[in-house]
Amino acid sequence: MKPFLAIFIVLLYSGCVHPNERSANSKCGRGPGFDYCIQRGSDTVLYYLHGAGQSHRSWGKWSVARNLEKDFQKNGVAVPTVVSISFGEYWILKKGDGLERFVEKAIPYIENRIGVPEKRWLWGLSMGGFNATQLLLRHPNMWSTAVLSCPAITGLSPYAAKEDIQEFIAASGAEPRKVRWMLSFSRKAFSEREWSENEPFALAANTSSLPPVFVECGDKDEYGFFEGAQRFASAVGAEFNPVVGGGHCVVTHAIARYLRRAATSGS
Numbered sequence: 007m008k009p010f011l012a013i014f015i016v017l018l019y020s021g022c023v024h025p026n027e028r029s030a031n032s033k034c035g036r037g038p039g040f041d042y043c044i045q046r047g048s049d050t051v052l053y054y055l056h057g058a059g060q061s062h063r064s065w066g067k068w069s070v071a072r073n074l075e076k077d078f079q080k081n082g083v084a085v086p087t088v089v090s091i092s093f094g095e096y097w098i099l100k101k102g103d104g105l106e107r108f109v110e111k112a113i114p115y116i117e118n119r120i121g122v123p124e125k126r127w128l129w130g131l132s133m134g135g136f137n138a139t140q141l142l143l144r145h146p147n148m149w150s151t152a153v154l155s156c157p158a159i160t161g162l163s164p165y166a167a168k169e170d171i172q173e174f175i176a177a178s179g180a181e182p183r184k185v186r187w188m189l190s191f192s193r194k195a196f197s198e199r200e201w202s203e204n205e206p207f208a209l210a211a212n213t214s215s216l217p218p219v220f221v222e223c224g225d226k227d228e229y230g231f232f233e234g235a236q237r238f239a240s241a242v243g244a245e246f247n248p249v250v251g252g253g254h255c256v257v258t259h260a261i262a263r264y265l266r267r268a269a270t271s272g273s
Contacts, residue, residue: 048084051123055134159234180230219244224252
């Protein structure tokens, strides 16, 4: 296989979101071209980027929201304000398409309403993990820390040869149907030129200073993202948490503990 690393948008219809009632402290609305929910907490603001097929309301319906709040409260740490922003069920941030809208319109719109935060945290899940890499690598000074959960990172190009696709499937143990479907969608999301301008590993190689980053991924990820997540973590000097036996979109309490440490360490 050619040593070309790539990140793909994943279409997630199940496995990422677990039913849970949305917090009474959460208020949702419509901004200029995007939807959002704000769950008020401390002066630290956690921007959450959802997975594909989900929405701005996904945070409150996901059990990790409750677990994060309980973990912080149990340890006497102020719970951050959580902001979930969505441009639709399926959306990506890339140069010239989405990235500028998020940074120049969505964030100022939100912070005009909640105030400029003391610290900004970033958390992206799957598709949101790709989006988070764009924000992290292109605007590192905006963030105090970042979390990538089951990020859509692989060692396969959207324009890989058939032989490379077969080799990737065999080596990763990924499900062939999901890989091929993902590749088809990825080619629609990126032209070859666009991919060369947004490929996260190339961006990482040209980014000299990043905030602390935490990456988590199951080693049985059905899309084959484990190796890519691990290699990306190494490329940016991130803390990596491999979830043994975990499939795509497994999320553990290690993330809450990491963010709690970030809160108490000043990150």
